[in-house]
Amino acid sequence: MTVILDPTDEAVPVSRQITPRSGQVTGVVGLMDIRKPRGDILLDELERLLGERMPGIEVRRYAKPTFTKPCPDDLRTQMKAECDFVVEGLAD
Amino acid sequence: MAEISGFELDDLDGAPRTFPSTDPTLICFVKEDCETCNLAAPVLEAFAQAYSDTANVWMISQTREGSLVLKDRHGLSLPILEDADLQTSFAYGFDIVPALYWCPDGAALDTHFEGFVKSEWQGVDQKIAEMLDTEVAKIDWDTLPDWRPGCGSKHLDPEIHDRLLAEASDSPIRARKIEIASADDVAEFMFDQGFSDGLPIVPPTPERVVRMLSGTRRSPKDVIAQMPPNMGEATVEKIAINAVMAGCKPEYLPVVIAAIEAVCTDEFNIHGVMATTMGASPVLVVNGPIRDRLDMNSGLMALGTGNRANATIGRAVRLAIRNIGGSKPGGTDRSTLGSPMKFTMCFAEREDRSPWAPLHVERGFKAEDSVVTAFAMTSGPVHIVDQESRAPDEIAGTLGLGLESLFLPKYHMMPVDTLLVVCPEHVDTLMRDGAYDKDRLRARVQVVTMRPLRDMVANEVSGAGMTRAAAANLDEDQLDRLVPKFAKPDHIHIVVAGSDAGKFSSAYHGWVTGPMGSQSVSRKIEDV
Numbered sequence: 001m002t003v004i005l006d007p008t009d010e011a012v013p014v015s016r017q018i019t020p021r022s023g024q025v026t027g028v029v030g031l032m033d034i035r036k037p038r039g040d041i042l043l044d045e046l047e048r049l050l051g052e053r054m055p056g057i058e059v060r061r062y063a064k065p066t067f068t069k070p071c072p073d074d075l076r077t078q079m080k081a082e083c084d085f086v087v088e089g090l091a092d
Numbered sequence: 093m094a095e096i097s098g099f100e101l102d103d104l105d106g107a108p109r110t111f112p113s114t115d116p117t118l119i120c121f122v123k124e125d126c127e128t129c130n131l132a133a134p135v136l137e138a139f140a141q142a143y144s145d146t147a148n149v150w151m152i153s154q155t156r157e158g159s160l161v162l163k164d165r166h167g168l169s170l171p172i173l174e175d176a177d178l179q180t181s182f183a184y185g186f187d188i189v190p191a192l193y194w195c196p197d198g199a200a201l202d203t204h205f206e207g208f209v210k211s212e213w214q215g216v217d218q219k220i221a222e223m224l225d226t227e228v229a230k231i232d233w234d235t236l237p238d239w240r241p242g243c244g245s246k247h248l249d250p251e252i253h254d255r256l257l258a259e260a261s262d263s264p265i266r267a268r269k270i271e272i273a274s275a276d277d278v279a280e281f282m283f284d285q286g287f288s289d290g291l292p293i294v295p296p297t298p299e300r301v302v303r304m305l306s307g308t309r310r311s312p313k314d315v316i317a318q319m320p321p322n323m324g325e326a327t328v329e330k331i332a333i334n335a336v337m338a339g340c341k342p343e344y345l346p347v348v349i350a351a352i353e354a355v356c357t358d359e360f361n362i363h364g365v366m367a368t369t370m371g372a373s374p375v376l377v378v379n380g381p382i383r384d385r386l387d388m389n390s391g392l393m394a395l396g397t398g399n400r401a402n403a404t405i406g407r408a409v410r411l412a413i414r415n416i417g418g419s420k421p422g423g424t425d426r427s428t429l430g431s432p433m434k435f436t437m438c439f440a441e442r443e444d445r446s447p448w449a450p451l452h453v454e455r456g457f458k459a460e461d462s463v464v465t466a467f468a469m470t471s472g473p474v475h476i477v478d479q480e481s482r483a484p485d486e487i488a489g490t491l492g493l494g495l496e497s498l499f500l501p502k503y504h505m506m507p508v509d510t511l512l513v514v515c516p517e518h519v520d521t522l523m524r525d526g527a528y529d530k531d532r533l534r535a536r537v538q539v540v541t542m543r544p545l546r547d548m549v550a551n552e553v554s555g556a557g558m559t560r561a562a563a564a565n566l567d568e569d570q571l572d573r574l575v576p577k578f579a580k581p582d583h584i585h586i587v588v589a590g591s592d593a594g595k596f597s598s599a600y601h602g603w604v605t606g607p608m609g610s611q612s613v614s615r616k617i618e619d620v
Contacts, residue, residue: 001273001274002271002272002274002278002295002297003269003270003271003297003298004269004270004278004282004295004296004297005265005267005268005269005270005296005297005298005301005333006267006268006269006270006333007267007287007296007330007333007337007411007412007416008324008415008416008418009319009322009324009325009330009415009416009417009418010267010268011322011324011418065608066364066609068361068363068367068368068604068608068609069358069361069363069364070320070321070363
């Protein structure tokens with residue numbers, strides 16, 4: 001038998017639970033722009049459609065400083081505190 | 093008096109012998125193929141004859157076969173204990189056999205020596221006799237030589253010592269151990285686990301990792317960086333494991349550690365470098381005395397194959413990013429095409445053949461420092477061929493025209509780094525009429541790449557560049573304005589490498605340079 005040492009960060013795989021779905025969108029919906037080109041255009045359109053179809057909700061906009069780096073912790077915490085839902089525009 | 097380690101070892105009859113003991117105890121470690129141990133064996137037997145009524149006189153042999161050989165060869169009656177796994181020898185930490193320990197109260201050490209110095213052996217004989225208030229052992233000391241060197245203890249054989257170190261209670265190894273069944277092929281198993289970049293890897297056994305760790309003075313537990321995207325802890329030990337897999341020698345480890353420090357800074361931004369669809373990867377340049385110590389290649393084929401240090405240092409960094417950081421193709425590494433640099437890209441600057449200050453000195457380090465500098469590059473090495481130019485400005489002009497291909501020749505005012513590797517023959521042409529400093533070369537690159545803004549507007553040949561709408565807002569004079577390839581001359585980093593023959597320089601082309609992308613970072617390499 002050969003013994004080798006684990007070269008990885010040994011992160012134990014955690015099966016993540018999805019937040020229970022209520023079947024309706026209420027409260028605050030955050031729209032997160034990761035700052036990829038034209039992501040703002042997509043989210044503008046989404047905000048317009050949400051306003052038309054779900055007038056009862058509040059939409060808040062967020063943006064990462066740059067798409068090239070991980071989301072800053074402060075922003076992540078802020079969104080978690082303020083939003084019931086978050087839609088993130090990924091890639092081009 | 094010093095405390096020494098306890099043990100429980102079986103003698104040849106299978107009876108356990110335990111130390112510390114309630115009786116005075118003499119212990120001697122031996123090995124059967126050591127001539128000096130064979131000289132000492134009858135002496136120890138005589139000690140046993142004289143003192144074993146009131147004291148323990150034990151020989152400890154390093155293999156079972158050895159115990160039997162010694163017993164038969166010398167007709168021994170004293171207890172011969174077996175330390176076949178060598179853990180007791182390791183715990184005592186002596187270098188040479190025979191290694192003698194005299195503990196008058198059965199616990200604390202009074203006398204210790206190694207090898208055979210007759211006066212020392214006679215001295216301990218006297219001590220024991222006095223302490224037990226009995227006659228000295230019957231030994232004809234005159235027939236024995238005054239001095240004989242011992243032999244290296246078996247536990248110090250490199251393979252054995254590294255295993256013992258890895259297994260010891262204060263072992264530097266903390267990483268999870270993975271057992272691979274004997275029916276499994278180790279190489280295939282490691283591919284299946286996703287540890288590899290696609291090429292075979294060296295199995296990171298505890299022995300190899302312990303050996304790798306001997307290349308640094310840093311503690312295996314030191315955390316060098318939190319490595320994105322998983323924010324995995326890049327400890328010295330984890331880096332050493334990946335360095336073993338990459339094929340590094342222990343002396344390369346400090347370079348790998350410094351390079352990982354560099355790429356995990358916010359400035360270098362390894363997360364973005366790895367994630368971009370453009371397919372960037374670190375290009376590592378090593379400067380300073382360590383280049384020679386590691387036998388790195390800065391000459392013929394410096395950017396290519398065949399040199400172990402160049403190849404494996406770059407690969408170790410990439411494997412660490414993959415395994416510790418968790419950046420894998422199709423995961424967060426989203427390169428459209430990728431590049432061979434994603435396997436490895438590391439070379440040394442040919443400082444002896446450069447007319448300029450070496451890269452690390454230019455960046456504020458001392459010439460005697462060893463330094464690794466990391467650049468985030470998306471393509472390269474891209475050749476710049478000029479076998480005809482004979483004048484300094486001509487060759488500098490060629491290098492400029494070659495650099496115009498960065499991203500797309502049409503793009504200018506690029507806020508993007510390039511790493512220009514000038515070959516010795518091109519250096520000679522540059523210097524033919526006297527000094528030609530790096531700033532002059534940078535300025536020449538900017539001058540020869542000056543193009544009117546109108547050449548950068550989207551057109552029927554290529555829709556890339558300035559939009560037609562933006563161009564419509566500019567007047568003719570503005571469109572005639574000349575702009576160089578690079579937004580600033582500082583984007584042009586210059587080093588020398590390559591063999592003496594051949595008029596072929598080369599360039600690496602960067603990614604998004606600056607705080608929103610990646611900036612080159614240098615780190616001093618630990619002097620071991």
